[in-house]
Amino acid sequence: MEKSENLTILAVETSCDDTAVSIIKASGESKPRFSVLANIVSSQIEVHKKWGGVYPTLAKREHQKNLVPVLEAALGKAGTLEMTKSEFLISKQTQNPKFKALKKILKREEDLYEKMADFLGKYQKPEIDLIAVTSGPGLEPCLWVGINFAKALSYFWEIPIITVNHIKAHIFVNDLEKPLSPESFPAVCLIVSGGHTMLFLMQDFGKYKILGETRDDAAGECFDKVAKILGLGYPGGPVIAAEAAKTLGGRTSQQLPRPMINSRDYDFSFSGLKTAVLYNFQKQTPEKRTGKKYIQEICRETQQAIIDVLVKKTLKAAKDYKAKTIILGGGVAANEELRKQFKSQIRNSKIMVDFSVPPKNLCTDNAVMTAIAGYFRYRNGKREKWQDIEANANLRLE
Numbered sequence: 001m002e003k004s005e006n007l008t009i010l011a012v013e014t015s016c017d018d019t020a021v022s023i024i025k026a027s028g029e030s031k032p033r034f035s036v037l038a039n040i041v042s043s044q045i046e047v048h049k050k051w052g053g054v055y056p057t058l059a060k061r062e063h064q065k066n067l068v069p070v071l072e073a074a075l076g077k078a079g080t081l082e083m084t085k086s087e088f089l090i091s092k093q094t095q096n097p098k099f100k101a102l103k104k105i106l107k108r109e110e111d112l113y114e115k116m117a118d119f120l121g122k123y124q125k126p127e128i129d130l131i132a133v134t135s136g137p138g139l140e141p142c143l144w145v146g147i148n149f150a151k152a153l154s155y156f157w158e159i160p161i162i163t164v165n166h167i168k169a170h171i172f173v174n175d176l177e178k179p180l181s182p183e184s185f186p187a188v189c190l191i192v193s194g195g196h197t198m199l200f201l202m203q204d205f206g207k208y209k210i211l212g213e214t215r216d217d218a219a220g221e222c223f224d225k226v227a228k229i230l231g232l233g234y235p236g237g238p239v240i241a242a243e244a245a246k247t248l249g250g251r252t253s254q255q256l257p258r259p260m261i262n263s264r265d266y267d268f269s270f271s272g273l274k275t276a277v278l279y280n281f282q283k284q285t286p287e288k289r290t291g292k293k294y295i296q297e298i299c300r301e302t303q304q305a306i307i308d309v310l311v312k313k314t315l316k317a318a319k320d321y322k323a324k325t326i327i328l329g330g331g332v333a334a335n336e337e338l339r340k341q342f343k344s345q346i347r348n349s350k351i352m353v354d355f356s357v358p359p360k361n362l363c364t365d366n367a368v369m370t371a372i373a374g375y376f377r378y379r380n381g382k383r384e385k386w387q388d389i390e391a392n393a394n395l396r397l398e
Helices: 045-051 056-078 086-093 097-105 110-122 140-157 166-176 219-230 236-244 271-283 292-320 336-348 368-379
Strands: 006-013 018-027 033-043 130-136 161-165 187-192 197-204 207-213 325-329 354-356
Touching: 006 056, 006 140, 006 368, 018 056, 018 368, 033 056, 033 166, 033 368, 045 056, 056 110, 056 140, 097 110, 097 140, 110 140, 130 140, 130 166, 130 368, 140 161, 161 166, 161 368, 166 187, 166 325, 166 368, 187 292, 197 292, 207 292, 219 236, 219 271, 219 292, 236 292, 236 336, 271 292, 292 325, 292 336, 325 336, 336 354
Parallel strands: 006 130, 130 161, 187 325, 325 354
Antiparallel strands: 006 018, 018 033, 187 197, 197 207
């Protein structure tokens, strides 16, 4: 095993409906630098679009189908994919003990086992020092597929494995372009996605305090439900943002509530906003509710209501806790208007705080963030055995 300041990490992410594998190189322990050698994501949007949301059983099936091709593509892009000798491939067919053990690890994923057995018999062990895998939070059936896949690779290739908290990974992906340092803390972190809306304080590396969470719908979930009401399809965030951008000068005659914007805590609630859109929609005549102007304006107001709540609560937390940094993460952080208004509000406020948000392509689920978070866990002394790793759909911040 190489020293922790120079690691090549393979990461697997299957917490929801994206099948992702990445390979990164980490170098420099005191001030680590990360190079992305491969970042492959297989999206399931088309599979779930007709349902207006993610169905876990369908997502699990797609992960089983996609993991080996995605792994092969990532290793190929990273230049670490080499054919094995033909006699090793034959050994699989003659009941090599390693393949028997592999079958036990993947006993719940028989189709995945067949694909993995063919892959592992065909290719040599790559030059990988560490395997990182998301263990939660997320959809449990999906998490288990990725975990069993990573465990099988760890066993077969005899490579150490580390688990990663999905929430932390959304924060640590910022290190790719804007590394965290002791001077960054305390930091107020906002995770906002289809499954999570959470505000927490990061006091130092590994020291977290949850400040507030959504009491019902997450912000991304609200976007999805509003898009479904308006007949705009799935996922809702991008299509609502696109329609909102068409409003003339950003003006709108529609008015929607800002749930809990003035509450004294840091919790969120977006279920009421979705309901308000539904009632507003039902009040319109059939001609108006399908008109371009109405759709654009209600999308603009929905987006602005969500942004107003997220920005105000986050800035309040930053002021109250004397934060030096505000860090964003999660799929909704890719929203251009949210990013722009955060920067503007921070600039116009009296709070002296740095602002960090990942590149848009790394806001949505990906395995680069899993690899970076895995690096920090491993560097800080965490060690795990593949036999002991399990999924935890409700995994909390430590």
